[in-house]
Amino acid sequence: MSDSVENGSPAAATPPSEGLSALKIDAGAEGTGSSGPASPASPAGAGSFTASFKAFSKFGDPKSDGKQITLSQSDKWMKQAKVIDGKKITTTDTGIYFKKHKSVKLGLEQYKAYLDDLAKNKKVDVEELKNKMANCGAPGVSSHAAGKAASTVDRLTDVSKYTGSHKQRFDESGKGKGIAGRKDLPDQSGYVTGYQNKDTYKAH
Known part of the structure; x- marks a missing residue:
């Protein structure tokens, strides 16, 4: 009889004590949150x-x-x-x-x-x-400032509105031509300037 009590009591006693400590921790956590609204702020x-x-x-x-x-x-x-x-x-x-x-x-x-x-x-x-x-x-970006900034950037980066030498630096699609848009590079194709039928000759 005593054996069964001894055998049963530790097993039975440990889970409730663990459960109680867990409940106390939870209660403590809730208490701290509810007792002081100023502290979490x-x-x-x-x-x-x-x-x-x-x-x-x-x-x-x-x-x-x-x-x-x-x-x-x-x-x-x-x-x-x-x-x-x-x-x-x-x-x-x-x-x-x-x-x-x-x-x-x-x-x-x-x-x-x-x-x-x-x-x-x-x-x-x-x-x-x-x-x-x-x-x-x-x-x-903040919404109001972004709207103004975006429209300004769009206006300043619209290559179709560029004039003068800047206009030469971009192709029709708005892509930069790189060095070709900044320097007059000599045409080394062998054709004279303005020749219309360039690259149409077929070698037989």
Whole structure:
């Protein structure tokens, strides 16, 4: 009898205790989430900044692991977040303070130190700066600015509107002719200039 109790009790006792501890952990996790609504809010802001950092550090670099960001990626991020406005903060400023770290790429903590330095010297609130950067969306282009920029780019790159020497650099389809469009290359085919029946002669 005692054997059966002894044999049965450890087996029976362990699963409930494990179950209870698991329930306590779950309850604790729920408790922390529900008890303090203010506490998850701040990590969420930090999380979105970190997520944006990761996204922009991979922008234009498929081999990047998202842990380090370059100056050009950072500038792209700041322009999209309207931190670089060309007045208060310019790309010259970002270049100066980025290069102080003597590294081509900065990790997240280094990057935060860089932002602190930049904000302090440009007399800008670093938290406001980070908030803008956290909420600027995924790498790409903002809709309103994109519409204007796209139409401007389309207009400036429409080769059918080119005149003068620029017109000579593209064929009818808009493809660049390369060196032939920039230099007068001598025709070495053996035909005189303007000959209409070029390449029609068949050798017998």
